[in-house]
Amino acid sequence: MNITRHPHFLRRLLLADAASCLAIGAALALGPGLVADLLGLPADLLRAAGLVLLPFAAFVLFVASRPILSRPGVWLIIGCNAVWVTGSTALLIGGFAAPTALGIVFVVAQAFVVAVVAELEAMGLRATSPIPA
Template identity: 35%
Template sequence: MNSIQTSRFLKNAFIADAVASGAIGALHLARPQAVTGLLNLPEALLQGTGLFMVVYVLMLAGLAASRTLWRPLALFVVVGNVLWALASIDILVLGMVAPSALGEAYVVVQAIATLGFAWLQYIGVKKSLPVAGAAASMRTV
């Protein structure tokens, strides 16, 4: 009984994350040189995260459109967001990048927002009811 009926709250959390991630991904891919100049973050980092965001947004759209989900998959997204936020802070703390002050703020704000999405998605999973019966596993993503 690991399947859940995707709650409206969880769908909305996935959609909000997809919109924000899509905007950031588009910015990173469309204007990497301009963003690099402004934030002093490596262009390769921006392009890599931009490409990841494209795939991530597609996954979130699929999850948001699903009536039922495998609960561990939904929790995987939550854990992934927490790890993304921690990795974002780590690149600053460990000196892996040397961003401008605006770049530091950008990384910290997106990390905080990512933790916010993780929290909303976790609440959404908790609000999602379990699916009963073996037929439920046939409808999961």
């Protein structure tokens, strides 16, 4: 069986997406100063990113917890993830900050993970018909 066709694949992936956004969002919103110098990224930028992730996590959790997943809701999540990856790329090539080597690795790594999650979400959505609980 193709893993993306498993009846719970997409729902579980969305729950993992929500949990990771909540964890990273809370860490960045509450303690950006702890990593700002290490990453070479402005604390205000990290705090703003964290504050953006918190309502996004709530929305992803809301969509994932419905008895039937909303296809438009999941596509919106995928689109938001794509915007995040684009923003991360723009941060590095646009000269908006001067990240350290560790900061570059952090931005690239999280953008890569978000891109993979978005692609898996799209694959999971395409592999399903109506999605029961």
